[in-house]
Amino acid sequence: MGANHTELGENRRFLLGVFEREEDILAVTRAARDGGFTIADVYAPYAVHGLDEAMGLRPSRLPWVAFALGVLGAGLKVWFEFWTTAQSWPINVGGKPWNSLPAFVPVTFEVMVLFAGIGTVLAFLSGRGLLPGRRARMPVEGVTDDRFALVLEETDATFDLGRAEALFARHGAVLVEERNEQEPT
C-alpha cells in the first residue's frame, strides 16, 4: 500500500492547486503527469472515477488480502468443525456420520465472509494510517466538502515553478500556494 507521503522527510516543497470542478482536476492531473511533474497526492470530496489512471496509481492489492483471509477463515473453520465433532468429543446426532462435511458448509461459508470482510477493512485502515481519534492533516479547507486539490512535489532540478503555475492557471485553479516542508497542512 506504500508509505504515506505525509510522513516523508523534511525541507520538501510542494505546490498546491485548488480546483472546483471534477473535469478540471482530471484534466490538470493528467496534464501534470504528462508534463513530467511528480504528483504527491490529489484530494477529493468523493471518489472521482478515472483519477487513479490520471495519477498513474497501481490498483490496490487488497483483493489478495481478502482472498488470503477468506481461505484462512474457511480452512480454520473446517478444521475446527471436524475436530470438535469427529475427534474431540464425537456425538451421534440422528445417526449422521461424525465427519458430516456437507453439514459444515454453511458455517464455514459464514466464517469465511467474516474473516475476509473484517480483515480486509482492518488491513485497509491500518495500511492507510486511519485510526480512531487521529488528527486529519488537511492540505486545504474544503476538500471534504466541494473542492479538489492537486499537490505537486517540487523536486530539485527539474521543477519549473512558472510552468507549474501556468498549468494550474490554465485549468482554472482558484488557489495556488507553495507549501514548505512535510505535509502541506
Add this chain to the structure above:
Amino acid sequence: MASACTIEREPLIDGNKTPGEVTRDICGVLDGTPSPMWWGALAVSSSVLLLGVMAVSYQIATGIGTWGLNNTVGWAFDITNFVFWIGIGHAGTLISAVLFLVRQKWRTSVNRAAEAMTLFAVMCAGVFPLIHMGRPWFCYWMAPYPNMRGSLWINFRSPLVWDFFAISTYFLISLTFWYVGMIPDLATIRDRARSIWRKRIMGFFSLGWNGSYSTWLHYETVYLLLAGLATPLVVSVHTIVSWDFATAVLPGWHTTIFPPYFVIGAIFSGMAMVLTLMLIARKTMRLEAYITERHVGAMCKMVLFTGSCVGLAYGTEFLIAAYSNNPYEQFVFLNRALGPFAWAYWIMVSCNVIAPQFFWLKRIRRNFAAVFVLSLFVNVGMWFERFVIIVTSLHRDFLPASWASYAPTSIEIATLLGSFGLFFTCFLLFCRFIPVIAMGEVKGVLSYGRKSH
C-alpha cells in the same frame, strides 16, 4: 459505439446541485434543532419500546409460559417476528451491495438509510431467539468455546447453529459496511462542525480522513470487496433461516423451494420497508431533491418484481402439493387456504400478491401517498406470510387428537410492538446524528462539473 448508444437520462438528483449544496442540504438537517414532529415521534416510539422492555422483562422473569404456545404449536409469534425482522434487513444489503455491483447509481440516495434499517432490523430480530431460549443469560452457550462440560461442543449439523453464525456474521458485516461507507461523510461533518463536541466526536470516528486520493483508491477497493462479500452473505442468511424450517420433516416446511422463496420474500418486505421509511424521511427532512420519482419508481418496480416472485412461489407450493400425491402435504395447503387460519392466509395473498400489482401503473408509482399505503400493505402481508407458514404447518399435526389452535397473548403482542419501538427509536436517532444520505456517493453522481457524455 458508446456515444451512439447513449440514452439521454433524467438526472438522478433534481435541481442541478453542486457538491457544496449537497453538503449544506444534508448536513443542514443535523445542524438545526429537531422539529416538534421528531420529538413527538421519538416520544411515541420510545414509549412503545419501554412497553416492550417491560413485556420482555416480565416473560424472562416468569418464563415463556406467558406465551400462547401449546404442545402442538411450539413455534408461533416469536419466530414469526424473528423471520419478519431479518427479512426487513435484507433490502438494505440488496441496495448497498447488490445494486452497487450492478452499477445502479440511484442507490446512492437511499443506501445509507437502507443500511441503517438493516442494522436496526437485525437488532430487533436478534431479540426474539434470545428470549426464546427461555434462559437468555446462558446465550453464550451458543458459541463454541472450551468449557467445563467436557468440553461439550455445539452441534455444527444443526440449522439453528448455522443460523446463529449467519445472523452474527450478517450483523457484523452490515455494521462494518455501514461504517466504512460513512467515514468520508463523518470527515465532512467534522470539517464544518462549529460545536467543539461534534468536532471531537466526528474527529474520533472519521479516523483522520482527509480525502487523499491514494486512500480513496484503496477505499473503493474495500467497498467493492465488501459488496462482493455481502451479496452471497445476504442470500446465505435467509437461506439458512429457511433451513430452520426446511430441514424439519413437516408438510408445508419440508420443501426445496424454501431458500429462494424466503430470500425473495425478504427482499420484497425490506424494499417495502425502505419505501415506507424513505417516503417519511423525504417529506419530513426536505430531501425531495434527493429522493425523486426515479428513486421511488425504481423501488416500486423492485417491489412489483419480487412480489410477483412471491406470488409464483405461493402457486408453486400448491402445485407441488397437488402433484406430489402426498395426502399430508395436500392437507396442509388446503388447510392454509380454507382452514381456521384462512383469514390470515388471504390477508397474506391480498397484501403480497394483489397489492403490488398496482405498481404496473406509472400513475400509481408517481403518487407517493398511494405508494406509501401499498408499502404498508406489503409490510403487513409479509408479517402474515411468516405467521401462516409457521402456525398452519403446526396447529393440525399428524394426529387429529392433538390438533390445537393458537392465539397470541398480550405479552407477545407487547413484545412485537416493543420491537417496532426499538426499530423506530434507533431510526429517529440515526436521522438526527448521522447524514441520512451518503454525501460522498451522491456527489459522485451529480452532473455538475462533469463533461456530458
